[in-house]
Amino acid sequence: MRLTEKEMTAALTGVAKQVVAAQDKSVRKGKVSVDELWELMTRYQRYVVLNGLGDQVLPVLVALPDVEVAIGERPQYTDEQITEAVEAQLGDEGRLRRKMLLTARVALVRIALESIPPKADPEAFVVPDFL
Numbered sequence: 001m002r003l004t005e006k007e008m009t010a011a012l013t014g015v016a017k018q019v020v021a022a023q024d025k026s027v028r029k030g031k032v033s034v035d036e037l038w039e040l041m042t043r044y045q046r047y048v049v050l051n052g053l054g055d056q057v058l059p060v061l062v063a064l065p066d067v068e069v070a071i072g073e074r075p076q077y078t079d080e081q082i083t084e085a086v087e088a089q090l091g092d093e094g095r096l097r098r099k100m101l102l103t104a105r106v107a108l109v110r111i112a113l114e115s116i117p118p119k120a121d122p123e124a125f126v127v128p129d130f131l
Contacts, residue, residue: 003061003075007116014115015057015108016049053108060085060109071121075113082109 003011020041021027021034038046063085069075086105090098 002066003116008058008061010117011061011112011115012050012054012057015053015112016046018111019053019108020049056105057108057112059089060105061112063088069119072118074116074118077113079106082106082113085109 017034017038020037024032024037026032027034027037032040041049060082064075064077065081065085067075067077083102083106086102086109089105090101093101
């Protein structure tokens with residue numbers, strides 16, 4: 001299964017929300033939910049976060065192998081598949097920096113895959129009468 005634009009957008013948004021939540025004290029203390037914080041951000045603030053993460057997550061999502069996904073399920077990948085896709089996207093880095101980047105990006109890709117909505121049944125799609 002290839003990820004659709006909608007699924008990639010949901011994946012990237014899920015990662016962005018988690019990153020913003022990790023950086024915000026009010027979310028960590030439970031005063032504000034992640035979704036409330038996301039809505040409080042301006043469109044430009046959201047863009048900056050999404051743009052910064054897009055270069056790290058989207059190429060890896062594209063590089064993941066095709067897998068069959070049952071209706072109502074999310075795509076499932078092994079840790080080895082994710083790690084291989086991330087390693088293929090890393091440039092020439094020092095050994096320590098490479099290990100740190102690998103660990104961080106694998107974690108981001110896992111969050112992205114968890115944020116993808118379950119696959120919908122294409123036959124359940126109903127065309128409105130007015131179309």
